[in-house]
Amino acid sequence: MTRPWDRRDFLKLSGAAAALAAAGCATPMKTKARVVVVGGGFGGATAAKYIRLWDPAIEVVMVERANIFTSCPLSNLVLGGSKSMEDIRHSYDGLRQHGVQVVFDEATAIDAAKRVVKLERGGDLRYDRLIVAPGIDFLYGDIAGFEDAMKARRVTHAWKAGAQTIALRKQLEQMKDGGVFVLSVPLAPYRCPPGPYERASQVASYFKKAKPRSKVLILDANPDVTSKGPLFKKAWAELYPGMIEFRGNAKAVGVDAKSGTVKLEVEDVKGDVLNVVPPQRAGDIAVKAGLITANNRWCGVNWLTCESTAVQNVHVLGDATLSAPGMPKSGSMANQQAKLCASAVVAMINGQTPNPEPKIVNTCYSYVSDDEAVHVASVHTWNAEQKTLTTVPGSGGVSAARNALEGAYAWAWAVNIWQDTLS
Amino acid sequence: MRIALVVAAALAALPFAAQAQSSGRDLAASCAMCHGTDGRGAVGYEPLAGMPKQDLVRKLGEFRSGAKPATVMHQIAKGYSDAQIQLIADYFSAQKK
Numbered sequence: 001m002t003r004p005w006d007r008r009d010f011l012k013l014s015g016a017a018a019a020l021a022a023a024g025c026a027t028p029m030k031t032k033a034r035v036v037v038v039g040g041g042f043g044g045a046t047a048a049k050y051i052r053l054w055d056p057a058i059e060v061v062m063v064e065r066a067n068i069f070t071s072c073p074l075s076n077l078v079l080g081g082s083k084s085m086e087d088i089r090h091s092y093d094g095l096r097q098h099g100v101q102v103v104f105d106e107a108t109a110i111d112a113a114k115r116v117v118k119l120e121r122g123g124d125l126r127y128d129r130l131i132v133a134p135g136i137d138f139l140y141g142d143i144a145g146f147e148d149a150m151k152a153r154r155v156t157h158a159w160k161a162g163a164q165t166i167a168l169r170k171q172l173e174q175m176k177d178g179g180v181f182v183l184s185v186p187l188a189p190y191r192c193p194p195g196p197y198e199r200a201s202q203v204a205s206y207f208k209k210a211k212p213r214s215k216v217l218i219l220d221a222n223p224d225v226t227s228k229g230p231l232f233k234k235a236w237a238e239l240y241p242g243m244i245e246f247r248g249n250a251k252a253v254g255v256d257a258k259s260g261t262v263k264l265e266v267e268d269v270k271g272d273v274l275n276v277v278p279p280q281r282a283g284d285i286a287v288k289a290g291l292i293t294a295n296n297r298w299c300g301v302n303w304l305t306c307e308s309t310a311v312q313n314v315h316v317l318g319d320a321t322l323s324a325p326g327m328p329k330s331g332s333m334a335n336q337q338a339k340l341c342a343s344a345v346v347a348m349i350n351g352q353t354p355n356p357e358p359k360i361v362n363t364c365y366s367y368v369s370d371d372e373a374v375h376v377a378s379v380h381t382w383n384a385e386q387k388t389l390t391t392v393p394g395s396g397g398v399s400a401a402r403n404a405l406e407g408a409y410a411w412a413w414a415v416n417i418w419q420d421t422l423s
Numbered sequence: 424m425r426i427a428l429v430v431a432a433a434l435a436a437l438p439f440a441a442q443a444q445s446s447g448r449d450l451a452a453s454c455a456m457c458h459g460t461d462g463r464g465a466v467g468y469e470p471l472a473g474m475p476k477q478d479l480v481r482k483l484g485e486f487r488s489g490a491k492p493a494t495v496m497h498q499i500a501k502g503y504s505d506a507q508i509q510l511i512a513d514y515f516s517a518q519k520k
Contacts, residue, residue: 050452053460259460332456339452343445355446359507361453361499377495379502395502399494406494413457419464422457 031059033128033349036117038285040064043318043334044133045095046421052098060350061101061125063117064092066162069422072192073331073364074414075161079169080202081209082370088161094423108195110289112311129345131306131315132291132299133334133371134283135160136191139297142279144254144263154257155274159191169282171273172203182271184252185220186279189298191319191329194227194376196220196277197406198366201232204240205369216244219262219269221251227328228366228374229396235368235402252276279310282320291316298322303389304382305354306341317341327380328362335421336360357382362387362396365410373410374399447510450503454511462515473520479512 027120032038032055037048040062048062077083092102106120109202110130117125138157140147149155156171172181181203185196200216207214225232225246236244254263255276262269262276281287281297291308300309300317303324308314318334327333337360344354359381365373378396381391399406454471455461462471470490471479473490486500502509 054448335456336453339449339455343449343452347445355449357446359450359453359502361456363457363495363499375495377498379499381502387441392502395498397498408467409494412465416459416465416468417456420460 001423010117016298019214019218020162020400024234032057032214034059034061034126035129035131035345035349036060036127037062037131037133038117039133039135039283039318040066040069040092040095040102041133041135041318041334042331042417042421043135043338044131045069045092046335046338047133047317047342048100049095049098049421050339051172051345052100055346055350056099057207058346059101060099060312061103061127061373062092062095063103063105063107063125063176065104065106067104069418070161070165071331071414071418072159072161072195073417075158075165076195076199076202076365077370078161079158079172079199080205080367080370081169082205083365085166090422092422093217094419097423107285108209110285110314112289112314115313126298127313128349129313129315129340131317131345132289133316133318134285134320135278136329137283138278138280138403140278143252145257146255146276146278149255149257149274152257154260155255157277158275159195159277159280160257168273168275172206173210175211175214175272178213179211179272180215180217180270181273182217182219182269182273182275183208184250184262184276185222185226186220186277187221187251188226189323189329190277190280192364193328193330194232194364194366197225197227197232198368199246199275201235201240201368202237204243207243214243216240217269217271218244218246219252219264220246220248220249223248228376231374231399232366232368233400235372235374239369242252255308279318282316286320289314291320294322303340304356304358305344306346307344315341315345324380326377326378326391327389328364328376330362330364332364333360333362335417336362337343357381358389363413365406365413367407367410368402369407371404372402372409373407374402375406375410429485447514450511451514454515461518463518463520470520471515472518474512474515476509476512476516479515480508483508483511 037044071088109118156168158165158168291299306315317337319329340358347354363377379392383390436519486496
């Protein structure tokens with residue numbers, strides 16, 4: 001077991017030490033072990049909270065680069081105009097109430113042999129077990145010209161909620177009536193399967209009110225809508241007739257900032273506002289830490305514990321993982337994986353066997369207008385034969401129809417998962 | 424020898440008891456995403472903390488059979504066995520409201 005705060009730690013710590021001291025946590029205390037969590041999204045924050053709930057004798061330090069939580073779920077409503085950035089931002093103070101030591105810094109490297117996380121502003125954090133929940137980063141190189149066009153503010157991805165969400169909303173507001181909003185969707189798997197189609201719905205909802213002659217053009221690398229397809233298509237036909245055009249097998253390979261074009265394999269498509277979501281992989285720190293095991297993109301884990309199949313004592317969860325069959329990359333799934341992981345980490349530190357039959361649930365809502373939503377749900381359970389999580393036959397499904405009742409549940413879902421994750 | 428056996432039996436029983444306790448807790452933790460941590464404090468969804476065991480067992484059974492109409496709970500309840508529903512109901516009934 002690591003001595004929680006030894007002299008060497010103190011000498012090395014600068015940024016982290018200052019942050020921990022400010023949080024009133026610099027006094028040495030007796031703990032069983034220290035868990036470091038890298039990343040404070042739905043996965044990392046939930047894991048940090050639940051380890052403290054389930055065993056307060058374990059010290060938990062969470063490292064997060066942003067000093068405020070911005071929710072990807074519901075961020076499409078900011079684009080639609082029915083919610084503001086304020087509505088989707090939350091403080092990390094609630095985690096501190098549980099005794100989580102929150103450090104605002106960037107994890108720059110992981111030394112798995114020494115069990116140390118290195119931080120940008122200085123200081124090393126020693127750990128007994130490490131949880132890496134880095135979310136996604138983008139394979140910019142797959143779309144020629146994307147990075148230049150992004151720097152020139154001619155294209156956004158807005159696939160991490162924050163500055164780009166605000167920038168895209170501004171572009172939509174400034175677009176002339178009669179303009180074309182182009183949304184490019186990468187091949188699955190990517191973060192939030194129904195997200196692009198919710199976004200198309202939200203932008204159409206805004207256009208319908210503010211710029212009714214405008215169009216939404218979806219260029220999808222996949223052959224068809226990848227999630228809740230019939231529900232989205234019915235909503236588009238009935239709520240936004242003639243406004244949304246869907247093109248399948250339309251993979252973006254380039255962006256030209258000057259002419260405002262998205263380049264497909266066979267043609268170029270012009271638009272007034274370009275929103276190109278590039279293909280994704282596990283977040284950068286997972287690459288640096290040698291956690292990537294599949295297709296140079298995702299981190300393989302043992303789904304009984306979320307422990308990495310590549311590096312001992314390191315757990316990975318959320319969008320960065322190589323998903324089990326039927327498992328979406330979603331905030332909901334990350335919250336649930338985090339509890340599976342927290343339970344396993346607590347058991348392992350206490351010398352117990354991790355739960356041999358974990359079971360987790362996904363429930364994702366998408367708003368098709370300001371007030372109507374649709375959902376998809378699934379239940380995932382340990383499958384001893386396949387040694388992974390698989391969906392329970394006969395369980396799960398999608399909404400019977402879009403309606404305002406589901407819209408009310410969708411908003412309550414968001415409020416409740418934010419609370420379960422952060423406070 | 425006898426003492427050793429008793430100790431061994433006690434040790435063997437310990438992880439099992441810990442397991443039973445944590446499996447109800449772990450199953451219930453899935454519900455917390457919508458119904459609040461430990462079934463408390465959620466908006467718009469039924470509070471589960473402190474619900475009498477038989478009430479929650481009956482409700483989940485009715486969702487599973489389709490007797491109780493729902494938007495999503497009928498789809499989720501179908502993912503759970505009777506034994507798992509008992510564990511979940513045990514856990515929430517023991518939580519303070």
